[in-house]
Structures are given as structure tokens and as C-alpha cells.
Amino acid sequence: MKYLIYAIVFFVCLSACDNNSYQEEEEGLKEISYRYKGSSTLSKKLYLVTSIDGCGACVEHTIKYIEDNIKNEESLFIISGQSKVQLKAKFKLDVRNSPNFVCDTLLLALRKKVVGTANPRVYLCRNGKIVEMKEFTYQNSDSVFKRVSLFFKEKQ
Amino acid sequence: MKNIRLYLYLLVSVLCFCCNSNNKKAKFNTSFEDRYTLIESDTKIIKLDSLTDPYKENHSFYEDLQKNKSYLYLLGRLDNSLQIYDWNTGNLISKVKLETGGPEGVGTVSSILAHNVDSVFILASYDLQLSLLNSSNKLLKKRSLIFSADGKDRLGEGVFPSYKQSCPMFLVKNKMILGGYPSIDPSDKNYYTKGYTSMTLNLTNGKLSYLTKFPQDFIDKDDNGYKLISEQIYPSQAVNYSENTYLISYSTADFIERINLSTNKKEEYYAGGRSIDDIEWARKSMDVAKEFKYFVKQPNYSGVYYDKYRQIYLRVLDIPNPEKIDEFDGRLWTRTIIIILDKNLKKVGEVPLPFTYSMPSIIIAKDGIYIRKYVEDENKMVFTCFKLEAKK
Numbered sequence: 001m002k003y004l005i006y007a008i009v010f011f012v013c014l015s016a017c018d019n020n021s022y023q024e025e026e027e028g029l030k031e032i033s034y035r036y037k038g039s040s041t042l043s044k045k046l047y048l049v050t051s052i053d054g055c056g057a058c059v060e061h062t063i064k065y066i067e068d069n070i071k072n073e074e075s076l077f078i079i080s081g082q083s084k085v086q087l088k089a090k091f092k093l094d095v096r097n098s099p100n101f102v103c104d105t106l107l108l109a110l111r112k113k114v115v116g117t118a119n120p121r122v123y124l125c126r127n128g129k130i131v132e133m134k135e136f137t138y139q140n141s142d143s144v145f146k147r148v149s150l151f152f153k154e155k156q
Numbered sequence: 157m158k159n160i161r162l163y164l165y166l167l168v169s170v171l172c173f174c175c176n177s178n179n180k181k182a183k184f185n186t187s188f189e190d191r192y193t194l195i196e197s198d199t200k201i202i203k204l205d206s207l208t209d210p211y212k213e214n215h216s217f218y219e220d221l222q223k224n225k226s227y228l229y230l231l232g233r234l235d236n237s238l239q240i241y242d243w244n245t246g247n248l249i250s251k252v253k254l255e256t257g258g259p260e261g262v263g264t265v266s267s268i269l270a271h272n273v274d275s276v277f278i279l280a281s282y283d284l285q286l287s288l289l290n291s292s293n294k295l296l297k298k299r300s301l302i303f304s305a306d307g308k309d310r311l312g313e314g315v316f317p318s319y320k321q322s323c324p325m326f327l328v329k330n331k332m333i334l335g336g337y338p339s340i341d342p343s344d345k346n347y348y349t350k351g352y353t354s355m356t357l358n359l360t361n362g363k364l365s366y367l368t369k370f371p372q373d374f375i376d377k378d379d380n381g382y383k384l385i386s387e388q389i390y391p392s393q394a395v396n397y398s399e400n401t402y403l404i405s406y407s408t409a410d411f412i413e414r415i416n417l418s419t420n421k422k423e424e425y426y427a428g429g430r431s432i433d434d435i436e437w438a439r440k441s442m443d444v445a446k447e448f449k450y451f452v453k454q455p456n457y458s459g460v461y462y463d464k465y466r467q468i469y470l471r472v473l474d475i476p477n478p479e480k481i482d483e484f485d486g487r488l489w490t491r492t493i494i495i496i497l498d499k500n501l502k503k504v505g506e507v508p509l510p511f512t513y514s515m516p517s518i519i520i521a522k523d524g525i526y527i528r529k530y531v532e533d534e535n536k537m538v539f540t541c542f543k544l545e546a547k548k
Contacts (some may be wrong), residue, residue: 055448085209085534089234111484 026073028112036102041127045074050120052081061141062120070098078102086145124151177304184426192505194542202246202537208232217519218270229270252293262287266319281319297431322392322459331356335393348378382437384448394462407459408435425501429473452489458515467498488514
């Protein structure tokens, strides 16, 4: 009997370790990727997702980051919003036209809860799976981007 | 004997409960004669340029009755621009990009008051700065809402001035009235007890003084573990120049306050919606992420206006839209009811608007009451003219 309990506990632990805590977000990102880029795999290392109407200071920092890193092919920048005017005012033409930029006019990121209405998020991926998620507040952008930078330098 | 005593306790408790509940309603006579309504008439369309977001702007209406000309002054928040539209045609007359910093800078624009064509006041809420421009958009004067004119004395914590369309600035003689919310951490007890919700800035000497505080009712709610959520902290305000009175309306209160600017005497008037009971406040423990969904499920008084032409007051009440089923169904979160009050602030009408209005701003013009309609098209702003009519 004792061994049976140990075995149950062991298998429960094993299945918990295997459980993917980002399953819902992964499905959401895959759907966005498929809908706008025609690929349903998470082939990038970084997915930065923001609502265009989100928290002013956080969005401002992410816009700056996107502009500076738009050519990074290992990143996909997803902006969820329906206002063409805001999009045009906030992002330059070369950014909007970049293959690493997605304007999510269908609001899939919000619908699939990949991002909330206020705070942008970054998803760090390895081998097609999300391994880490960070959410921006109005005061932590430096530390989030530092973590992103370290992640790019890590061995995959 | 024991049973009688028990019944007596119960009776006293029930009586106490009855006396205590619905205090606010008992304070006011909530009955009213439904004598007036609003009848939809023409539509006014303002044609915006491709860099102006119709929901990221602030506007001020200026009517020159002698020249029979009307203008809509508009601040584009996305590009820090000042735009002037011909109200009659809806066409853009001029647009200028305003400097944010430097000697000619007006800050990051948030609210505008077109006092006349040669005096346009621009408020930069986050910069706590008020600027005055002339008709050539030249900066004439700048005033800080933090420091005195010579920059030496700190004026105090004060009020964070609202950038909402429902809380425009009013110039009364040489004083600018600015409404907003206390510049105090909302979790601090002083937010409700010591914070101010409006202030006056003397444009001649730069002196600030405070006008209103939260009502006692709000302090009690804070004591009982409730809070105003971020969308509920903005008051709306109006001025009746002929009576020299100021009105402030809080989003969760069924009454409005009128302050006589000569005597500072304050009075409260019932101006609530027919079917609205006390608006339920959020518990302090409510997660910030849940606040928006809570907010749109509560009634909300989102504006107050004085109509000098018809000598009435209008209060905007937004209630949850019963047709809204899903967050992404494209329907508006709320629908609007306009409460009409006569010149003595006695309620004389309540008009539900069609489902195309949600937390609208209102422009008072000589020919009618223009209420902003919600449209998805980003290239225009649409106002519907309503006429006040007595019910037969």
C-alpha cells in the first residue's frame, strides 16, 4: 500500500513537471503567427505583444524598443489595436512595413489573453515553446529588456 | 417574558436598519415631473486629418454670435497639435504643431479652452502647466500649477487637473477653474479627507486656491473599506456665469454640488437617474486588472453642463448596455441617459439616448444641444443636434 502511494505521488509530480504552464499563451501566439504570417510554429526567440491603447509609459518604452530592434529577425512584435490613426502616429512607415511587425487588427492577442489591455508582455521562446514571460509595469521596463538581452546571449 | 424581550430587540434592530439604509435617497426628494425631452435634429460632421484620433483629443467650442461664426478648437494628443475647425462646414481652417519643451513649449497638451479667438488656454496636465496663446498661436503666458510665478514658492500638493472632455476649464474673471483629483496616493487616508477636487489659479498673480473636496459620503465609504477605481475619480464641472456659481458632479454620486463663487456657500441637489440606486463602490481589495470590467457594469455620471441659452443643466448618466454580451462583440459598453434640470436645479426630465451614444461630450450652442455620437470611422467626429422640447 505504502509503495502504491509513493508511486501515485511520483507520477503526479512527474506529470506536474511536464505540464506546460504557458499552453494557452502558446496557442494564442501560434494562432496570431498563422493568421498574419502563415506559420503556426513559434520560430522566434522573442514575441513582444502590446495593446496600442495600453498604459502610456509602458507602451512608450516598448515602442522605442521596437524601433531600435525592428531588424532583429529573431523577434516578432505584435501590436493589438484597431486604430489606424494611432498606429500611423506611433510607428514609422519602415517599422510598420517590417516583416517582424504584426498589426493585430483582429485583436487576437487580447481575445486569446496573450496580453491584457494595459501592460505589454514579452514571451521568450526556445525550441518552439514559451520558456518565460515578463509583463511590463510603468517602472520595470529596464529590467525586462535586460532580461531579454541576456536571453538572446544564452545558448539555445 | 424572554420572548417579548427578544421581539423588542428585533423590532429595534429592524427600525435602526430601516432608518440607516438609503440615507442618501431620504436626504433628497427624488420625485420629479417629467416635463422636458430632447428631440434629435441635424448632424454635424467634423472632418479630421489622418493624424488625429477622434478619441484622443480634447476640444473647446467658441461661438461668436455677433459675427455669426462658430469654431471648434481641437487638441490632437497624438501629434501635440492645435487645430481650428469651422463649425458650420466641419472643415479644418488651421493646424499647428505645438512645442512641448523649451521657452515656447506648452507641454504635452491635454485640455483646451477657447476663451475667444485671441485667448486660447492650453493645459498640460502631466506637466502641471497652463499656457495662453493668441490667435497667431504665439505663447503669451505660462503658469505653473506647482510653483509660484517667480518659481520660488511651492504651491502645494494640490489637484491633478483632469484632461477629460467632461471636465473643461472655466475662466471666471481672472481665475481659471480646474477640476481633477487629489494629487495624493489613493491608498493614503488623506486622499479622501484632505485631498481637493478642484482649484482656482489666479492668472494675474499665479496664486492657487482650492475650491472643493470629496463629499462626506465618500470619506465614509473609504472608512468602510471601499474605494473609487481609477475611472471613477474624475469629476465633471460646469459654471453658470450669470449666477456666478460652480457645479461639480462626481461619477458615483446621485447629487451634484453647487458652489456660489461669491460667498463660497455649498449646496447639494439631487440629480440622479430614475432607476439608479446607490452606486456600488468597489472593495479596496479589488484587483486593478478587474477594475475596468467592474466599471462598465456600474452606472456612472460622466458629465455636467450648463446651457445658458435654454437656462437648464444637463447631467450625463451612463448605464451598462444590456445588449453587450461579449467583450469583443463590437457593441458599446454603456448607453447614455440625459438628465435635465431646470435653472433651480430641479429635475425636469430624463431622456435615454439611442444605443449609438456612450459617455458623450456635449457642446452647447445657440441653435441646440450637440451630443457626440460614437462612430467607428476615425476620419470624423459626429455631433447630433438635439432640441429641447416641453412634453405635451
